[in-house]
Amino acid sequence: MQDATHYDVLGIPRTAGPDEIRRAFRREARRHHPDMNDGATSSRYLAIAQAYEVLSDPAERRSYDATLRTPAASRSRSPGGRSGRVFTTAPRPERDPEPVWPHPTDPMPAPAGRVHLKGPAPARWWFPVLGLALVVGALFVPDLWVQGLAVVVGAALIGVFVRRRGRLVPAVPAHEARTTRSWGEPGTGCAAGTEPLRGSPDVCRNTAQVLTAELGDIPGLRVFHGVRIPDAGVVDHVLVCGGKVAVVASRETATPSLGWWRGRISGGTTEEAPVSLDTVRRTNSALGSVNVAGWILVYGPGATVSNRGAPPYVRLQTAGRGIGEIRNWLLADNDARVVDRVLLHRLTELLVTDEDR
Structure with missing residues (x-):
């Protein structure tokens, strides 16, 4: 047919x-x-x-x-379920409850400018030392006004240290956050799937190379490979950019047509999706107040996909189009020059280690 x-x-x-x-x-x-x-x-x-x-x-x-x-x-063959369009318009809510994501046809340019680091200001060790010195030194100053000023400033420095010390949050060092673009080893923890999707370390490594090549010009983008999301298992790739997090799984398929059926991937047979709505929710819970979305990138000769009936915030897409969608979503309404050091630290703690393999 x-x-x-x-x-x-x-x-x-x-x-x-x-x-x-x-x-x-x-x-x-x-x-x-x-x-x-x-x-x-x-x-x-x-x-x-x-x-x-x-x-x-x-x-x-x-x-x-x-x-x-x-x-x-x-005639151009349709790669998806909407006459070849790349999700440029919002679907009708009563028929397809997918979220309205801005996916322009042409990739949006990455914002220019230097990377801005975000994270807690550490409580310096010299705060209490200087504060204590001012308080002690005030005892030997005859002028009452100078004594009072020294005591107030010294007490303020000691108070700032004590207050910040109790609320310190671990963070990736500024130099590492600014210079390191990726963490983890591609293919680590990539669980083998079944029909219609199969996962392999080679596919994950190939996706890692494509992500670096196609998205590497985004200033604030940081990529993690092999991240264990609590109560959701290991995901292949996690992309962080400003206030957005993209959870990405990559699979190969021999099935020409893939779609959704009751939250599962359907294509001849059905199987659990490597990224689901539950994965998105648990990622948001583990990382805090960030905007999370998920993609399943598929490789296969002549593969076509349909997202009709897909769970919210999750997209099934061929690898080429999926990378473009991820790029456009990350750059839309987001400061792509910000690197959150606290968020990076949390993800480094969730990386799959040698003991987990």
């Missing part, structure tokens, strides 16, 4: 109205649903869902009909 149109998939003429399209979708969906066929026709079901997604939207249908009127050699 390589050359079949969406109308052929639903078994309707090109002049079919909205009601006829809806009835045809329900009929074909019941007939080819994976639960009714032991998962054997899941790819057929995804094709039916994609056809209904396009034909039920008047604007999408007009655009698709226009491609049918062009010569076959000039």
Whole structure:
């Protein structure tokens, strides 16, 4: 059914109205649903869902009909579920509850400027020493005004030290936070998946190279490989940029069409997603007040994906398009020149170590 149109998939003429399209979708969906066929026709079901997604939207249908009127050699195949667009518009809430993320077609430029470090100001050791010296020295000064001023300043320095000392938060040293761009070893803790997705250290290492090449010009971007999220397992890559955190898993697939079914990855068979809504929530809980989103990048010849029915804040995408989406999301409404040293320190504590392997 390589050359079949969406109308052929639903078994309707090109002049079919909205009601006829809806009835045809329900009929074909019941007939080819994976639960009714032991998962054997899941790819057929995804094709039916994609056809209904396009034909039920008047604007999408007009655009698709226009491609049918062009010569076959000039038609561009759709890599996703919305006629080839890269998530440039917000989907209808009643049909697809995905979050509205700004994903322009063209990559947004990285902001220029130096990296700004964010973190707690340490309580210097000389604060109490100088404060105590001022208090003791005031005892030998005859002028009462000078004595009083010395005692006040000395007590203030000692008070600042005591107050900050009780609230000190560990942080990555400023030099390390400014110069180090990545932590951890790519492929560490990459759990092998099953069909339709398989994970391997080689795929994780390849993704790490692509992330460095395509996103390396973002000033505040820092990347962690092999991070153990509490109660959520190990994730392949965690990208930190300003106030945003992207959790990324990379997998290879031999299945041409991948989609979602009840929060699981579907493509011939179904399996747990390597990044889920639960992963996003637990990452946010572990790291504090940051904006977290997740991506599953897939490699495979001719692979296509659909995010219809995907959980919020998680995207399934081919590797090339996924890197562009991550870049645009990180740079949109975010100061990409800020490096949070406290956040980096927390992630270094969560890195998979030799004992964890």
